Amino acid sequence: MKRFESKKRHVLPGDFITTAPLRLQNNVVLEGKRIISTTIGLSDVSDDSVRVISLTGVYLPKIDDLVIGTIQYIQGNSWFADINSCYQGMLLGQDVFGRGSYPTKSEMEERLGKGDIIFAKIANSDRQREPLISIADQSLGKIDSGELVKISPAKIPRLIGKHGSMIQTIEGSTNATITVGQNGLIVVSCDETNGLLKALAAIRMVDEQAHLVNLTDKVKKMLESNGV
Amino acid sequence: MGGREANVVLLDENGIRSDGRKVNETRKVTIKAGVLKNAGGSAYIEFGGNKILAGVFGPRDVHPKHMSNPDTGILRVRYHMEPFSVDERKKPAPSRREIEISKVITEALTPAVILEKFPRTAIDVYLEVLQADGGTRCAALAAASVALADAGIPMRDLVSACAAGKAADAIILDVNNEEDQAGQADMPIGYMPNLGKITLLQLDGVLTTDEFKKCIELGLEGCKQVYEIQKSALREKYFSSGDNN
Structure with missing residues (x-):
């Protein structure tokens, strides 16, 4: 049971996540003793808290974002x-x-x-x-300069990746400078057109395939396959 | 109910209904999530002969401003039947019936949607009935709830809906247009299966207490079947090419 809960699972609104007395973080509510998801996403149960990483939704401003x-x-x-x-x-x-x-x-x-x-x-x-x-x-x-791109705000954490791994991968292999806003807007600037196009393609790929695991490797492969 | 038509056999001696279904069988339901590019969330449902499109916009600014609530967001639903959705052309202006259905769908969705997260905003749900075949309010409610989930609006549960009723003295599930016109009762039910709460319950016709209980039981069974279809529509859009789970 423990292992089942600790794995990230796909959840929909109303799906039961766990009953344990945990700290409620994002996108979960307590109904009686049951913790349920309020959105479409991946449930993440850690030792002391529970949250759902949303795959859709609008941006709500938070201080320091x-x-x-x-x-x-x-x-x-x-x-x-x-x-x-x-x-x-x-x-x-x-x-x-x-x-x-x-x-x-x-x-x-x-x-x-x-x-x-x-x-x-x-x-x-x-x-x-x-x-x-x-x-x-x-x-x-x-x-002052750059290409403004819009993706789903829910997918920004995926674009940044663990400790910035995804964004570093894209920046490193395209020589582009990417400014990421947590509200889903991104400015990409690059001196070479080819690098700019590749960076944009990579961002689009993250937006479309945010729910897949090993996405960083897939993006890396895509960037390499185009011969950068 | 409406004018009885003597020539319609609603239930034959084998317990088969006019459209070939058993008494506890729903019509074929298919739902597709995310069909409109310009809407925040959307869904298309085919519930038997019903074809309904749902689009969700927002949360967004409230106009007129006086409707906004500083403590919470507001949910607005517009149920609208296209002029070509029925046999005889329907005037496109909102009718009494459409205003009523918009109201009951709003009230059926409100317990599920967590509106407190969006003060001073409005969430608009547009429901366009492209083809009507009895039970549109249930089909529209089911589509609206999928569209809201698709838009990422936080919800306690999906609201599923299905009607039960009485025709030819039998309690039947998912009343179609013929049974609605010539039958004895129609009871649309909106239900949140995970929370076990009913959010919509109407009854047109006369039922005894026993029949009423049976009707609710059967209706909830129908809702649970629709719920599974709603969930698989959302799973298909968000997790279909997923390689975990």
Whole structure:
């Protein structure tokens, strides 16, 4: 029984996972004494906790998540960005211009205009207001070049892989730079067209085959077979 | 029920129904998940002669804004019959019946969907009946629940649905159009099999207490059969080429 539970299993909403008194993590609920899955995915029962790795679904902002967004409009002292979620990311003017500053709309448009792509961090997210995003860090800010790709946000952990193995494999064999947002948006930039196309193909492959095991090896094989 | 037609033999002496089924047999059900590219989640169901398409959009902004709830998301369902779905052209405007079915399907899905995760948003479910053959509300409910799961909306369980009823003085499973028109009772049931909870129960017609109990028992059996088909539709989409499990 123990071995059966500890193996990752395919689950659907309503599927029974286990009865043990474990800490509930993502995508599981307690119904009486039974822990059941709330989504389609892979169940993962560890020694003290239980979760389901979802294979589908929308992005819900979590504090400290790194996301890629597209500026939609400016309202008041803030930019509003599409972060591929049911909520819009709110970027405060003072986050860019410094505390206590009151930039005009034209100054704001000059810095970040409609359609600009940004790499940002979720600074605050609660149930009452739109999530607050921030670009006040060296690695964050406007992204000037690259190809924007969208995959299912549920598959981002798969794209990154264990300790970044998958993303390192793709970057290593294509010489591309890949910026991954946890909201399912990815920017790929590469000097060579061939490398760019291969990186995009690899990302698409991860999106389509996220539920398969040994995916990193399969992606590696695909990248090698094209003769990089 | 509706106008009785004397020339229809609903149940012959061997216990076989007008369409060749036994009393405890459902029609052929096939479900396919993920048929629409532009929807967040979708499903297509063929339930006997019923052909229904379900599309789920959201969670997304609520318009009009006053409908939004700061504590939870809202679920909106639109059940709509195409003008060509029935023998005689149906006016495309929403009828009383469609408004009622939209309402009961919303209420049947709400206990399953965990809406609290998406405050200030709406999840829209569109159900288009392409061809109707009796029991569309059950078929639409089953398709809607597969589409919601496909969209990744967190759910406590899938809602399966099947009707039971009474025709020619016998309790029958999965009432078809003829039996609905000429039979004695029709009872659509929505059910969450893993949790053992009924989310939809309507009854059109007259049943004794015993018949009512038998009807529910038979209906739940039908729901469990539909549930397995719903699950295999989702498994086929998500795990078919999987090599674990």
